[in-house]
Amino acid sequence: MVFTQDHFLALPVRSFANLMELYENNYIFMRRLIPDLDLIPNEMVSRVEGAVDLRLRILERCPYTTMLALTHEFPEGSACEPETCPDLEIRIYHDARTAEALANTDFSRVGIWRREPPPNPRSLAWRWEINRFLYRWLRYCLAQGHRFLPLATAVSG
Numbered sequence: 001m002v003f004t005q006d007h008f009l010a011l012p013v014r015s016f017a018n019l020m021e022l023y024e025n026n027y028i029f030m031r032r033l034i035p036d037l038d039l040i041p042n043e044m045v046s047r048v049e050g051a052v053d054l055r056l057r058i059l060e061r062c063p064y065t066t067m068l069a070l071t072h073e074f075p076e077g078s079a080c081e082p083e084t085c086p087d088l089e090i091r092i093y094h095d096a097r098t099a100e101a102l103a104n105t106d107f108s109r110v111g112i113w114r115r116e117p118p119p120n121p122r123s124l125a126w127r128w129e130i131n132r133f134l135y136r137w138l139r140y141c142l143a144q145g146h147r148f149l150p151l152a153t154a155v156s157g
Helices: 016-033 124-144
Strands: 043-046 053-061 065-073 087-093 098-101
Touching (some): 016 087, 016 098, 087 124, 098 124
Antiparallel strands (some): 043 053, 053 065, 065 087, 087 098
Protein backbone atom coordinates (compact mmCIF):
# COMPACT_ATOMS: atom_id res chain seq x y z
CA MET A 1 0.00 0.00 0.00
CA VAL A 2 1.16 3.50 -0.79
CA PHE A 3 0.13 6.24 1.61
CA THR A 4 0.22 9.98 1.10
CA GLN A 5 0.59 12.30 4.04
CA ASP A 6 -1.56 15.14 2.74
CA HIS A 7 -4.49 13.07 1.52
CA PHE A 8 -7.45 12.18 3.71
CA LEU A 9 -7.73 8.61 2.38
CA ALA A 10 -5.01 5.98 2.56
CA LEU A 11 -5.28 4.19 -0.77
CA PRO A 12 -3.52 1.26 -2.42
CA VAL A 13 -1.38 1.86 -5.49
CA ARG A 14 -3.47 3.65 -8.11
CA SER A 15 -2.85 1.32 -11.00
CA PHE A 16 -5.21 0.51 -13.84
CA ALA A 17 -5.52 -3.06 -12.54
CA ASN A 18 -6.53 -1.82 -9.09
CA LEU A 19 -9.02 0.57 -10.66
CA MET A 20 -10.65 -2.38 -12.45
CA GLU A 21 -10.84 -4.21 -9.11
CA LEU A 22 -12.53 -1.14 -7.63
CA TYR A 23 -15.06 -1.19 -10.52
CA GLU A 24 -15.76 -4.86 -9.73
CA ASN A 25 -16.32 -4.06 -6.04
CA ASN A 26 -18.62 -1.18 -7.00
CA TYR A 27 -20.62 -3.61 -9.15
CA ILE A 28 -21.02 -5.99 -6.21
CA PHE A 29 -22.31 -3.16 -4.02
CA MET A 30 -24.61 -1.87 -6.77
CA ARG A 31 -26.10 -5.37 -7.08
CA ARG A 32 -26.70 -5.42 -3.33
CA LEU A 33 -28.35 -2.00 -3.51
CA ILE A 34 -30.40 -2.89 -6.62
CA PRO A 35 -30.68 -6.69 -6.75
CA ASP A 36 -33.23 -6.78 -9.62
CA LEU A 37 -32.19 -3.88 -11.81
CA ASP A 38 -34.25 -5.09 -14.78
CA LEU A 39 -37.45 -5.22 -12.72
CA ILE A 40 -37.45 -1.78 -11.11
CA PRO A 41 -39.07 1.36 -12.52
CA ASN A 42 -37.00 4.20 -13.93
CA GLU A 43 -37.24 6.28 -10.78
CA MET A 44 -37.41 5.22 -7.14
CA VAL A 45 -36.66 6.54 -3.67
CA SER A 46 -35.31 4.39 -0.86
CA ARG A 47 -36.54 5.58 2.52
CA VAL A 48 -34.99 4.26 5.72
CA GLU A 49 -36.05 5.53 9.12
CA GLY A 50 -33.35 7.76 10.58
CA ALA A 51 -31.50 8.07 7.26
CA VAL A 52 -31.58 10.52 4.38
CA ASP A 53 -33.64 9.40 1.38
CA LEU A 54 -31.70 7.98 -1.55
CA ARG A 55 -33.05 8.64 -5.08
CA LEU A 56 -32.33 6.40 -8.05
CA ARG A 57 -33.01 7.47 -11.63
CA ILE A 58 -32.40 5.12 -14.55
CA LEU A 59 -31.03 7.30 -17.35
CA GLU A 60 -30.49 4.64 -19.99
CA ARG A 61 -31.14 0.91 -20.34
CA CYS A 62 -29.19 -1.02 -22.98
CA PRO A 63 -28.60 -4.76 -23.43
CA TYR A 64 -25.11 -4.68 -21.90
CA THR A 65 -25.13 -1.48 -19.82
CA THR A 66 -27.39 0.58 -17.60
CA MET A 67 -26.69 4.22 -16.78
CA LEU A 68 -28.23 5.63 -13.62
CA ALA A 69 -28.01 8.54 -11.22
CA LEU A 70 -27.92 8.26 -7.42
CA THR A 71 -28.33 11.14 -5.03
CA HIS A 72 -29.27 11.80 -1.43
CA GLU A 73 -32.33 13.97 -0.92
CA PHE A 74 -31.79 16.07 2.17
CA PRO A 75 -34.80 17.82 3.66
CA GLU A 76 -35.09 21.54 3.03
CA GLY A 77 -33.21 23.57 5.62
CA SER A 78 -30.81 20.74 6.50
CA ALA A 79 -27.08 21.23 6.99
CA CYS A 80 -26.36 19.81 3.53
CA GLU A 81 -27.33 22.07 0.67
CA PRO A 82 -28.44 20.30 -2.54
CA GLU A 83 -25.46 21.66 -4.49
CA THR A 84 -23.01 19.92 -2.12
CA CYS A 85 -24.76 16.54 -1.83
CA PRO A 86 -23.43 13.45 -3.58
CA ASP A 87 -25.02 13.16 -7.01
CA LEU A 88 -23.30 10.57 -9.18
CA GLU A 89 -23.94 9.17 -12.61
CA ILE A 90 -22.95 5.52 -12.77
CA ARG A 91 -22.68 3.09 -15.65
CA ILE A 92 -23.14 -0.59 -14.89
CA TYR A 93 -21.53 -2.99 -17.38
CA HIS A 94 -23.56 -6.19 -17.05
CA ASP A 95 -21.32 -8.42 -19.16
CA ALA A 96 -18.08 -7.27 -17.49
CA ARG A 97 -19.72 -7.11 -14.04
CA THR A 98 -18.29 -3.69 -13.29
CA ALA A 99 -19.75 -0.33 -12.25
CA GLU A 100 -18.07 3.02 -12.83
CA ALA A 101 -18.83 6.56 -11.72
CA LEU A 102 -18.85 8.55 -14.95
CA ALA A 103 -16.51 11.36 -15.92
CA ASN A 104 -19.40 13.76 -16.53
CA THR A 105 -20.27 13.71 -12.82
CA ASP A 106 -19.68 17.07 -11.14
CA PHE A 107 -17.36 15.77 -8.45
CA SER A 108 -16.23 19.23 -7.33
CA ARG A 109 -19.40 19.50 -5.24
CA VAL A 110 -18.24 16.70 -2.94
CA GLY A 111 -14.98 18.48 -2.12
CA ILE A 112 -12.37 15.71 -2.41
CA TRP A 113 -9.74 18.13 -3.75
CA ARG A 114 -9.78 20.82 -1.11
CA ARG A 115 -6.20 22.05 -1.35
CA GLU A 116 -5.41 21.45 -4.98
CA PRO A 117 -7.14 21.66 -8.35
CA PRO A 118 -8.78 18.39 -9.41
CA PRO A 119 -7.02 16.32 -12.07
CA ASN A 120 -8.42 15.90 -15.57
CA PRO A 121 -11.68 13.87 -15.40
CA ARG A 122 -10.27 11.43 -17.96
CA SER A 123 -7.16 10.72 -15.86
CA LEU A 124 -6.50 7.63 -13.76
CA ALA A 125 -6.19 9.82 -10.64
CA TRP A 126 -9.63 11.36 -11.13
CA ARG A 127 -11.27 8.01 -11.92
CA TRP A 128 -9.63 6.48 -8.88
CA GLU A 129 -10.90 9.20 -6.55
CA ILE A 130 -14.48 9.29 -7.78
CA ASN A 131 -14.81 5.51 -7.86
CA ARG A 132 -13.26 5.20 -4.42
CA PHE A 133 -15.85 7.74 -3.28
CA LEU A 134 -18.60 5.67 -4.95
CA TYR A 135 -17.30 2.53 -3.20
CA ARG A 136 -17.39 4.18 0.22
CA TRP A 137 -20.76 5.86 -0.42
CA LEU A 138 -22.38 2.59 -1.53
CA ARG A 139 -21.08 0.84 1.60
CA TYR A 140 -22.53 3.67 3.70
CA CYS A 141 -25.94 3.52 1.96
CA LEU A 142 -26.11 -0.26 2.34
CA ALA A 143 -25.14 -0.05 6.01
CA GLN A 144 -28.03 2.38 6.53
CA GLY A 145 -30.38 -0.21 5.04
CA HIS A 146 -31.07 1.37 1.64
CA ARG A 147 -32.29 -1.01 -1.08
CA PHE A 148 -34.21 -0.64 -4.33
CA LEU A 149 -36.55 -3.60 -4.66
CA PRO A 150 -39.22 -4.17 -7.32
CA LEU A 151 -41.99 -4.24 -4.70
CA ALA A 152 -40.97 -0.87 -3.27
CA THR A 153 -43.06 2.18 -4.10
CA ALA A 154 -42.10 3.82 -7.38
CA VAL A 155 -41.88 7.60 -7.63
CA SER A 156 -43.90 9.23 -10.38
CA GLY A 157 -42.62 12.18 -12.42
